[in-house]
Amino acid sequence: MDDAHRSGCPINLTLEVLGDRWSLIIIRDIMFGNRRYFRELLQNSEERIASNILADRLRRLVDRGLLTREDDPSHKQKAIYSLTEMAIQLVPIFAHMGAWGRRHLPVSEELSIRAELLETGGAELWDAFMDELRAKHLGKKLAAGTPSVLARLTEAYLDVVARKAKSA
Numbered sequence: 001m002d003d004a005h006r007s008g009c010p011i012n013l014t015l016e017v018l019g020d021r022w023s024l025i026i027i028r029d030i031m032f033g034n035r036r037y038f039r040e041l042l043q044n045s046e047e048r049i050a051s052n053i054l055a056d057r058l059r060r061l062v063d064r065g066l067l068t069r070e071d072d073p074s075h076k077q078k079a080i081y082s083l084t085e086m087a088i089q090l091v092p093i094f095a096h097m098g099a100w101g102r103r104h105l106p107v108s109e110e111l112s113i114r115a116e117l118l119e120t121g122g123a124e125l126w127d128a129f130m131d132e133l134r135a136k137h138l139g140k141k142l143a144a145g146t147p148s149v150l151a152r153l154t155e156a157y158l159d160v161v162a163r164k165a166k167s168a
Helices: 010-018 023-033 038-043 051-063 091-104 109-138 149-167
Strands: 067-071 079-083
Touching (some): 010 023, 023 038, 023 051, 023 091, 079 109, 091 109
C-alpha cells in the first residue's frame, strides 16, 4: 500500500481525489455549463466559489489528471480547461447523484431539470453525452448530424427559467 493514501479502498481513493467541497462542482460546471475559462467558472458559479479556492481546485484537478490546462491561442493571459477521459467517465456518477438529490433533497426545478433528463435518459443518454464531451474536450469525431445532448439539457434548463420568470 502506498503511504500517500489512507487505504487502497476504491471508495477512499476516489474520495481523496473528489471528496472536497468544490471539485465535483467545478467539473459539473465545465461539463454541463460548458465553462472552460477561469473567469467563466468564477462569475457563473451558483455556489459563489472564491477565486483562491477555484485556482487551487483547478490546479489540483489538473495535477490529478481530471482536467487539462492549455494556453488560449486567442489571448496570452487566458487558459482553457478541458475534461480528460477520467472526468468524462463521471457522467453516470453525476446522473446518479442528481437522481438521488432529486428524490431526497429540496432541489429547485430549474437546477434539477438536467438531472431529471439524465435519469430518464439512462445509460444511452449518458453514453451519447460522454461521446459529445469527448468531441468537445478531446477532439474525437462525432457522426454528422449527431444531436447535442448538452443543447438538449441547456434548452430544458432555459425553458424552466423562462416559464418561472413569466409566472413570477
